[in-house]
């Protein structure tokens with residue numbers, strides 16, 4: 001068995017592991033080893049469907065040391081007027097370059113691809129089946145906790161009879177021309193992207209059936225724009241969110257207020273969404289999604305046979321020859337959390353909601369900047385992935401506590417202020433602070449902080 005030593009062993013070289021390694025490299029002189037079962041760094045992006053793009057602007061995704069994209073506004077398409085969204089291929093290439101030109105180039109990083117961490121520093125090389133023992137001088141970093149389920153590799157939870165064409169979205173562009181009807185399974189971002197891909201590439205809305213087990217709340221992308229030009233949408237949106245949270249009397253009331261404030265959106269004004277996984281869309285995308293009229297809301301799919309579709313709520317006839325597109329994988333499934341800094345390991349999780357790469361980079365900064373796990377954990381309350389409006393409130397509470405604690409710590413506050421992954425602070429730095437409207441929004445956010453926080457505590461305790 002081979003054996004070598006390292007300071008930090010990181011299991012998982014996806015976006016989380018890479019972002020952590022990138023900042024740790026900048027902040028310490030440690031030696032780092034990354035292992036991954038895949039042959040390339042970048043995690044699920046290497047297996048992404050061809051028409052995926054980031055939900056959020058490229059300008060604050062990735063690792064802290066290297067820009068992604070050009071921070072330009074899209075001038076055409078359904079994201080027109082908003083900052084560009086990198087494609088899946090661009091994101092994967094970006095992460096390959098981060099590994100090659102930044103991490104390996106440093107001379108302090110080793111990457112073991114096609115290698116599975118078995119536990120205790122033992123790594124199995126998948127092709128030779130040989131093992132290597134890695135002795136960790138400092139800490140083991142678990143970068144697998146936010147591992148994404150994707151349609152290409154997930155285990156389907158429904159049966160597909162022989163003769164039925166059911167594909168992951170990865171092959172949709174190639175296979176679609178052979179079919180005259182399409183059934184999209186699932187109501188997450190992948191399903192939305194697939195519906196939009198079909199419509200944007202010339203399919204008629206009548207050719208599409210959409211299986212929506214539970215309707216999703218969606219975040220209006222205007223709210224996620226990082227530049228000063230969007231201050232009224234981003235900081236103004238935060239102000240409106242705090243007003244909604246402060247005034248809400250129940251979960252439904254809260255969601256309705258967030259919708260009235262133009263922050264959240266739903267597919268059908270007559271159907272109340274049940275889930276909140278944070279998909280982010282533009283209003284132009286929403287309008288296209290609303291063109292589909294054949295939406296079945298009869299629960300999850302349990303089986304597909306030629307000419308019929310079994311759903312949790314019953315069976316229904318299905319058009320012969322429909323192409324089923326499996327978008328049922330749950331990208332970020334976990335809602336459990338663990339202390340981030342443990343005795344001899346770090347459990348990488350989100351410490352800012354829906355921002356795994358910012359979170360991983362800041363966790364590395366905190367690791368490098370403080371002496372005790374107690375001090376570190378005080379600045380890194382794990383933020384669970386959301387599933388419902390209630391869990392969104394619970395996550396927002398943890399988010400707000402972290403935000404407050406960071407603002408009180410000059411070392412962390414200053415680091416965040418210069419970190420490209422902080423999409424939210426940039427608008428505040430770029431805007432003209434003498435503008436009375438800007439001042440009004442800023443002052444109102446400050447005034448609402450405590451009332452919004454106590455209202456969230458009350459709402460979180462209601463279930």
Ligand SMILES: Cc1cc2nc3c(=O)[nH]c(=O)nc-3n(C[C@H](O)[C@H](O)[C@H](O)COP(=O)(O)OP(=O)(O)OC[C@H]3O[C@@H](n4cnc5c(N)ncnc54)[C@H](O)[C@@H]3O)c2cc1C
Pocket residue numbers: 011012013014015016017035036037038042043044045048052053054055056061115116117118143144145146147148149150190331332354355356357
């Ligand atoms: C379609 C899609 C779009 C998204 N868009 C955005 C977005 O716009 N913005 C955003 O912030 N987030 C987005 N996300 C969320 C996404 O979770 C994160 O951005 C990020 O890519 C997650 O990276 P990760 O490293 O945590 O997980 P993964 O990419 O899943 O990587 C985990 C890695 O761990 C490896 N691994 C697992 N077990 C072992 C083991 N025992 N030994 C060795 N290696 C192991 C796996 O092989 C894998 O490569 C999106 C997700 C999806 C699916």
